[in-house]
Amino acid sequence: MASIQEPCSVLFSFFNFLAHRNGLAKIRDRIPSDYPLQIYYIAFSYVGMASWVFSMAFHTRDFDVTEKLDYFAAGASVLYGLYYTPIRIFRLDQTEPAVKPTLLRSWTVICAALYAAHVSYLTFWHWDYTYNMAANVAAGVVQNILWSGFSYKTYQALKKPWAAWPGMIVAWIIMAMSMELLDFAPLGRMVDAHSLWHLGTVIPTIWWYNFLVKDAQQDCIIGDRLKA
Template sequence: MLCYKRILFINPIFLVTILILLVGCTQVYSSKGDRSKDFENCVSQCSSSTCPERKIPLIRRLLQWSCENECEYECMHEITAKAKESGGEILQYHGKWPFYRMWGMQEPASVLFSALNGYMHYQYISVFRRQVADGYYMKKFYVAYCCVGVNAWIWSVIYHSRDFVFTERMDYFSAGFAVLYSLYTTALRVFHIRKTFPLASWTFICLVAYTLHVSYLLSGTFDYTYNMTANVVVASINNAIWLYWTILHLNKRPDDAWKPAAVGALLSLFLSLELFDFPPIWGVFDAHSLWHLSTIPIIPFWYNFLLVDAEREDHRERKGKKTMK
C-alpha cells in the first residue's frame, strides 16, 4: 500500500509541471531584443553598408542565411557582449536566446542532443525486430513506435538548425504525432486491443483526431496555446493509463511494474528544466537543450522495459493458447 501511495504521489508531478508550463509558456512572435531600437538601428546600418556585396560561406547559404540574417546575428551578439560588460539584461531575439551558431546551426547543443535522441530510437528498431517474437501482436507497433520517434527527432534537429515557419510546424506536428502514437500503443498494450473492429475503431479515432488537430492549426494563425494543451491532455491520459497498469501489476511484477511510473516521474522532473529558462551557458547550453539531453538515457530505459514486457506477454499468451487446447 505504501508503494501505491508513492506512485500516486510521483505521477501528479507530471501534471503540475505541465500546467505551470502551459500557463507560463506563450509563443513569442517578437522579443524584447528584436524590438529594441539599438538592435533595429544596428541591423539597418549593417545591411545598408554590407549588403548585397557580402559573401556568405556556402554552408550558411545552404541553411538559408541571408545577408540580413548575418547582420541580425552579428548585432545580437554585439549588443549581448555590451550587456554582459555593463551588467545589463541579456535579451532574447525572435523568441530565442543569443546562441553561438556552429556550421550555420542556430542552436548546436539542441541539434546534437536531438540527434542523439533520434539515434537512440533508431538503434532500437533492429533490437525490437531481433528480440521480440514474430508472433507477438505488439511487435509491429513497437517497431513503428521507434520509427515515429526517429521522425520526431529528425525534425527537431532540422528546426533547431534553422527556425523557419515550415521547420517549426513540422517539428510541432511530428512531436504531436509521437505523443499521440504513444497513447495509441499504450491503449493497445494495456487494454489488449486485438480484435479487428476495436482495433480499426481506435485507429480511426486517433487518425481523425490528429487530422483535425493539424487542420485546425493550419487553418489560420497558429494557436500555440491550443497545441500545448492538446499535447498535455494526450500525454496526461497516456501517463494515467500506465499508472493504472502499474497499480494493477505492482504485486504481480514487483521487479519492473514500477518502471512506467518512474519514466513519468523522471520526464516530469526533467521537464521542469523548462521552468528555469536562462541565457545559454557559454552561449550554447540553455534549459531547453538540457531538457533534450536529459531524455536521452530515458529512451533505452523505457525500451528495455517494453522488451522484457513483450517477452513476458508473449510467453503468457502462448501458455494461454496451449491451455485452451
C-alpha cells in the same frame, strides 16, 4: 557548428534519434515477429525517429517550414504514444472478446481524426503555441496516468522490478519536462532549458525500449504456458 543556430538542441535531438534507432533494433531482435504488438512498437520507433529528425532540422535553422514540421512531428509522436498505450494496456490487438477488433478500429479512426484536426487547425485556422502545448500536455498526461496504473497493477501481480519501470519512467519524464518551465540565459550561448529537456528524454527512451522488450517476452511466456 557555426552555421547551426542551436547546436546543443541539435546534438541532444540526435541522441534521442539514436535511442529510438537502437530501440528499433532491440524490438526486431528480441521480440518475435509474430508477436501482435511488435508492429505497434516498430511504428513507435519510426514516429520517434522522424520527430527527432525534424527537431534537428528546426534547431539547425529556424524557418517557417522547419518549425511546422517539428511541431507536427512532435504532435504525431505524442499522439501515437496515446494511441498505442490503450492497445497494449487493454490488449485491443486481440480478437477475443469480439468487441476488441471493433474498439481497435474505432480508436484508430478517432486518433487519426484528432491528428488531422490538430494539424488542420494549426495550418488553416491559427498557429497557436499555447493550444499546441496544451494539446500535447493533455495527450501526455492521459498516457502517463494509464502507464502508471498499468505499472502498479503489473508489479503487484508479477513482483518483478521491471514491471515498475513505466511508473518510474513517467516520473523521470515529468521531472525532465520541468526544464521547459525554466527560463535562463543560455550557458555558453548554447545550453538552454529547452536543450536540457531534450537531453533529459534520452535515458528514459532507452529505458522504455528495455521495458517493451521485457514486457513482450513476459507476455510470450504466459502465452506459451496457456498453449501448453
